[in-house]
Amino acid sequence: MSYLMQLRSLVGQRPLFSVAAGATVQDEHGRVLLQRRSDDGLWGLPGGGMEPGETFEDTARRELLEETGLSTPLKLWQVVSGPQLYHRYPNGDQVYFVSGLCRGRLNAAEIASAVPDAEGETLELRWFDLADLPDISANVNKLNLNLLRAEVSLPPLPLAPWPAPPGGEHLRELRALVGSRPLFSPGSNVLLRDGSGRVLLLKSRDSGLWMLPGGGMELGETFEDTARRELLEETGLEVGTLRPLTFSIGADFQFTYANGDRVYNASQLYEARYGGGELKLQQSEIVEARWFAPGERPPDEELSGPLIVSHLRKWA
Incomplete structure (x- = not known):
């Protein structure tokens, strides 16, 4: 099946x-x-x-x-x-x-x-x-x-109408029905860089590990929608252009959370420039934020899973 x-x-x-x-x-x-x-x-x-x-x-x-x-x-x-x-x-x-x-x-x-x-x-x-x-x-x-x-310069086919997305927190609601079984988790991360080329990492309250701003997609969102929403929720920051970098999917990017929930990530990585503004961390999920230069990033074992490790290796 x-x-x-x-x-x-x-x-x-x-x-x-x-x-x-x-x-x-x-x-x-x-x-x-x-x-x-x-x-x-x-x-x-x-x-x-x-x-x-x-x-x-x-x-x-x-x-x-x-x-x-x-x-x-x-x-x-x-x-x-x-x-x-x-x-x-x-x-x-x-x-x-x-x-x-x-x-x-x-x-x-x-x-x-x-x-x-x-x-x-x-x-x-x-x-x-x-x-x-x-x-x-x-x-x-x-x-x-x-x-x-x-x-080839042909006009687009008209799309069928679609309903308004249902809202809510899709993955959380799905977990209540299916438990910890492996689920596909489409989502986005943001490589936010300052004027010195440093990247912003956030420390998770649940795991104590470092991660990039980002998270799971809600039904009806685009990857860019997800990136902007998660960046705002986790850091209080809004950015201009989001430049798509790499897309990560496959067996290398499965992840098990501390509570046993398992996901197969399908993640778009974006790059953005920090244009200023005060960091307002999402206290329920984030305990610390810090800017890291390429040679100063935390070791792999202090990063939140293979997806974040892969993203930061490519950046470094």
């Missing part, structure tokens, strides 16, 4: 994050490979939900092979999120996609060797010109195709 199906057995049809990957495959003519889906009869990109420990590329390659019988190298292109990526399946299940869009190439003739999946999810496979697309399923597919259409 897949990760998401296991969660559904515990929480029903309520909105969940679907951390997923799509295989954006084009042929030598620039046409895109689409599958007609069995659940709604509409067309979309091969792809699906991630399993714990996978990267976006791992998932996109697995889903492409499972749904089409085809294989080609795929490289992460973009990661998308936000309220417009809400989707309600025909069976009533609700998700907010956090999707890694992975690109690759196949020769047009290779579709002749395609084998739709044995479970019947794929009814048909076909190459489509970006200017002549069929009825598309789900905003996540429309957004992906709009990125391709923009590259």
